[in-house]
Structures are given as structure tokens and as C-alpha cells.
Amino acid sequence: MQASADFDTSEALTERQQAVLDAALRLLVEDGDNLTMTAVARRASCSKETLYKWFGDRDGLLTATVQWQASKVRVVPVDGKGLDLASLTASLERFAADWLKVISSDTSIALNRVAVGHAGSGKDDLGAIVLENGRFALARRLKPVLEAGRQAGLLDFSDAETAFRTFFGLVARDVQIRLLLGDRLGLTAAAIGGDAVRATQQFLALYGAKTGPQAPRAG
CATH class of the missing domain: 1.10.357.10 (Tetracycline Repressor, domain 2)
Structure with missing residues (x-):
């Protein structure tokens, strides 16, 4: 899946979801290519079922992660x-x-x-x-x-x-x-x-x- 919706991620996500994406970003820094839904669930202390419910699949999680990082660039x-x-x-x-x-x-x-x-x-x-x-x-x-x-x-x-x-x-x-x-x-x-x-x-x-x-x- 490739999500392409353009939205203000900082407003669309709950604090818990933002914490999950921060965990995914930290894992990317540490493990790079080895990012998995299981690893993110473990690091973020949530179930894989929750990740699939929120983000769909690994590509969906990666999409949300990129959007979350990009949302830090503010356009006044x-x-x-x-x-x-x-x-x-x-x-x-x-x-x-x-x-x-x-x-x-x-x-x-x-x-x-x-x-x-x-x-x-x-x-x-x-x-x-x-x-x-x-x-x-x-x-x-x-x-x-x-x-x-x-x-x-x-x-x-x-x-x-x-x-x-x-x-x-x-x-x-x-x-x-x-x-x-x-x-x-x-x-x-x-x-x-x-x-x-x-x-x-x-x-x-x-x-x-x-x-x-x-x-x-x-x-």
C-alpha cells in the first residue's frame, strides 16, 4: 500500500500514534533496513494488531513515519x-x-x-x-x-x-x-x-x- 494523502500529520495523529512513529524512527536509525512491524510493536509497547489497525501494513507505517517527519517543516x-x-x-x-x-x-x-x-x-x-x-x-x-x-x-x-x-x-x-x-x-x-x-x-x-x-x- 502507498498512501499519498497530504495532511497535517501533527493534527491528524493522537499522542500515542505519534509516540509509535517516533519509535519507528528510532528503529530506523538503529537498524535501518531491518525495520519490522514486530520490532516497532515491541519498541512502542503495543500490539501488531494495533499497528495494522492504525497504519494498514508496513508501507502504511513507513508512509505515516515519513509524513510525521515532514510535518516538522512548518509553512507559515x-x-x-x-x-x-x-x-x-x-x-x-x-x-x-x-x-x-x-x-x-x-x-x-x-x-x-x-x-x-x-x-x-x-x-x-x-x-x-x-x-x-x-x-x-x-x-x-x-x-x-x-x-x-x-x-x-x-x-x-x-x-x-x-x-x-x-x-x-x-x-x-x-x-x-x-x-x-x-x-x-x-x-x-x-x-x-x-x-x-x-x-x-x-x-x-x-x-x-x-x-x-x-x-x-x-x-
Whole structure:
């Protein structure tokens, strides 16, 4: 089974279900490819029957696990009618910082390593699950912010997907592949915050409208 629904996992799941998914993530870090429903049930102190009832099967559990991890990347909603440059910038910076924090965590690194290892192997659909409920879901959540920026005259682009991919690339750079290959980048909170600001400013330099509403000057 491959679930592809895009929803706010943090709101849809109970605290008990969230604890189960956290247990699954810890097992992925420890055991990688050997994740089983039995192991998750044992670690989370619940029955396999409960897991099957909640998540359907192993792919369903993996899907919910990826969605739970991706839900930690917050997209600050914006009001298209009253949107200004300061609010748009803050929303983009928050997204960038959250995404860098999530992908640099041990759990995301372990999850992505397993997904890459399974890609094209026929073992399961984990690679497709990670794409659909990770990168693609994040695009669906951020594009409305980009569209709101365009409607407010703050951004100028012809295709939201292209604009999203540009922003995503500016945020990610080579960080994710280096982490997957074992490089220790030392991504402190301060470094992540600085990278988020830099990526956002570079994106606005590329896609910011040349004329239009400007953020109020301080003082």
C-alpha cells in the first residue's frame, strides 16, 4: 500500500500514534533496513494488531513515519491580500530553517539512506513514499505561499514548480548528499538560521518583483 494523502500529520495523529512513529524512527536509525512491524510493536509497547489497525501494513507505517517527519517543516500561512515583503520573507526563512533542521537530523539521514538503498530494488515502495510524502508534499504546502507572493506583486515568476525547485536548491545546496555520505557539517542552530536567511535573500534576488510593494523601512 502507498498512501499519498497530504495532511497535517501533527493534527491528524493522537499522542500515542505519534509516540509509535517516533519509535519507528528510532528503529530506523538503529537498524535501518531491518525495520519490522514486530520490532516497532515491541519498541512502542503495543500490539501488531494495533499497528495494522492504525497504519494498514508496513508501507502504511513507513508512509505515516515519513509524513510525521515532514510535518516538522512548518509553512507559515500568509494572507495574500495583506501580504508584505517582511511577512513573505519570514515565512520562507522559517520553511528553510525547519527543512535544514529536519534533513540534518539522525532520523532523516537514516530514513533517506534506507530509501536510497531500496530505490529500484523491488523490496518496497519506500523511495516513492519518501518522495511523495516528503519533497512533493512540501512543494504542495509552500507553493501557495509563493503564489500569494506573486499575487501581492512581491514575486515575479511564470511557473510555481520552477520557483519552488530554485528555492529548494538554494536551501539544500549539497548539504543532503554530504550528510548521506557521512560528512559531519556541524549544522548548529545559528548556522541553520544563517543559511535560511542567505537562501531566502538569494531567492528574492532572483524572483523578487522589480517594482511593487516594499517592506517598511525601520525607523
